[in-house]
Amino acid sequence: MVDPERPPSPVVRVLERLGDWGGHLATLITWLLAFTVTYDVILRGLGIPTLWAAEVSIYLMIAMAFIGIGATQGVDGHFRVTFLRDLCPPRVRVVLDVFALTLSFAFAIGFTYGAWTLVSFSWMLNFKSSTILQVPMWLLQGMLVVGGVLLCLATLRDLLMVFMHGSAFRDTAGSGEVI
Template sequence: MNLDRTEHEEAPRASSGLDMAIAVVTRLGGGLSALLLLVVLCITTLGVFNRYVLGRPLLGVDEASGFLVVAVVMFGAAEALRRGDHIRIDILFDRAGPRGRWWLELWSQIAILVFTGLLLKAAWHTVTFSRQFEAYSTGYLEVPLWIPQSTMVIGAGLLILAALGALLRHLRERP
């Protein structure tokens, strides 16, 4: 876990126009993530109520919840990264000096960018494939698959923005 910040410390302050723009975009993603989490809670509660109290289950609740949970994670990941609330293992980081920490953080941000770039490429390929072949979900909802899959593209784009902002901020803080 990231131990650099105390419990009451805020997210990194925006120091440039680009930082502020990234902060606004990732906060919107985080807000949408929180809203979708409430939607998942509501439809799950409604589904449970209908199934066990009314005896008439709502079809497609599980499928919709699954799609929405992916959207929650993808939209919220960038804001978590920007705020430093992501999970990481600090075994090496804690043992390194200031210069070593700087290099480890640089490597970390580059690794996030590479991984997220690959995720974006794979997600884009998946969405275009699903659109080309007009693939639909196999559950009760029968949603065109490119619609829920596009949350991966949007989330990867947000995550790239957050990682790029963190990398640029980090490069300005040379030890």
């Protein structure tokens, strides 16, 4: 069982803080998105629509999704099917949790590496968006890299917690059942 009185290791605390930072940044981006859309709706209602608001709102939605991906992992908010795992004894649950988190970690590393390659390519060739704002593509694609790093760190944190606390960590970490 996870002991709530026992303080987490310093490494876990650092990983949690970084995940919290990503969550706070995603929340700020959400507020910026809401402000941008509200601003555009008001101006459209007055008959003077903006040229940039739709483009910026798309960029903010992408940033919100990728910057918040690590924070979502940190609260076990991603989709996970556990009915077979839940039927197993604790030792088998640990093995299944380590397997699933290791696969998730490998995917996150591969995704982040691919995103970094894309950003490097766009930087090297100085690609810009083909829209009115002409935003450098490396800046937009950089959100994928940041999100990938945050997802890697959150998955690593979960893996460390499973090693430290066993299957009890994943048993209590669920964000709720849907029936």
